[in-house]
Amino acid sequence: MFTNPHKPFAIHYSRLANLLLALLVVIVFLVLSRAALPATKPQPKPITLAEAVALALRHNRTIESAYISRVLEKFDLEVVRDEFRPDLILSASTAWTRQQGNEALNTQVGAGLSLKVPTGGQLALDFTQTIIEPWEIPEEGFSSDVVLSFKQPLLRGGGVDVNMASQRLAERQEQANILNLKQTFINIITQVVHAYRRFLLVQRGVEINRLSLIRSKELLEVNKALIAAGRMAQVEIIQAEADLANQELSFHENENALDKARLSLLKLLDIDKHTVIAPVDKIVVKPVTLNLETLQQQALSNRPDYLQVLLARENAQTRLLLAENDQLWELDIVTRYNITGTSDAWMEAQERAGHLGEGDYSVGFALRIPIGDIQRQRGVVAARVKLRHAGIDVHELKENLEIEMLDAVRDISIKWEQVKLAQRARGLSKRQLDIELEKLKVNRSTNFRIVTFQNSLIRAKIDYLNALTDLDVLLGATLERWGVNIEYSFFPE
Structure with a gap:
């Protein structure tokens, strides 16, 4: 009898193919089953306001760009300082x-x-x-x-004042550059603080709306039970259904606003836009004592924009000195x-x-x-005009600063009164909330007033805190408030 020598190998190959096919079916089933499961949302990372500010200062590209510009600014200063050094x-x-x-x-x-030499x-x-x-x-x-x-x-071209003018101008330009860097930090910190609190406000609003939506659903079920028991007319359920629809719409709108607030904060922090974060700071407010005269003096000493116009006026005086010297023989x-x-x-x-x-x-x-060279005369006239303009700028900014400070103090006072009123309302809201819930059970009120009570205090506190933050900007005290020390000579690689 003839036996095929290749038959055992054929049987072994067939079994292996069946095994691979079964394994493939299992893999496809597992993949499809996993895809059919609902996607789980990543757990949000808690972040405090101080952490948000620190992240922005480390990652923000505007600050990085400002530091890169400092490389050339410092080198320009060294070039001017080299004027009185020997050259070989x-x-x-x-x-x-x-x-x-x-x-x-x-x-x-x-x-x-x-x-x-300094004498020229x-x-x-x-x-x-x-x-x-x-x-x-x-x-x-x-x-x-x-x-x-x-x-x-x-x-x-003779004299110490004339020949040291270029160095004085360069030193003042370096001071202006430092003030610009300081203002950049202030702007970024202020934007982050406002964005964080906006995120926090919207997050609290979403949570309140979620609880309100639950209450509206409970109210609808209560009304349905009352209708079934014959204790309420069918038409009276319309109010509860309308309230539920409004709360669902408000909830979705607030969720969208929450995501927008998150993305706005992430943009300032310059981190991955898919990062899920959650603000966890408590909203704590307390009264502050404000002395208008003290605040104005502090602003005149610290405000970067005011200090810059003072430097501009000094530069105008120096350039007038140079223009007048240029008139001489x-x-x-x-x-x-x-x-x-x-x-x-x-x-x-x-x-x-x-x-x-x-x-x-x-x-x-x-x-x-030189005879008949009116170009030099024009230089003197232009320098005098710029000096007068610089004086006007200083006077105008000082007056505006005083007005802004007066308005800021008034605004903070008003917002604190609003906080106290909101706190008073919130003190009564516990009892009011119980009353409202009882009214809801008998359909004597809507859910809208409950949401209003809970939102008003949070918004008043946020507004008050933002007003204090804006006051720090007016005073030029933002960096001190957040304990930020700027490395003015730091150069990024």
């Missing part, structure tokens, strides 16, 4: 020359040291070494030159001392150049008088 220049050259039929190779090396004077020391190698004569010539010169303006005193040593031997040339008493010197004056 090294030089070297070589040339093939032909003069009157004589050809030679001239090589020259040198060094120059210059220094500007320019001190220079130059050393030059020259080697001449004739083409036809096997002899070299050496020359050493040392030149010391000093030039001091006596009128235009150019009268300079010029001195020069020159020592030259030449020889066929290099060492001898150096020795001759080292004899200080054998040098040449000169002392003189240089005068230059």
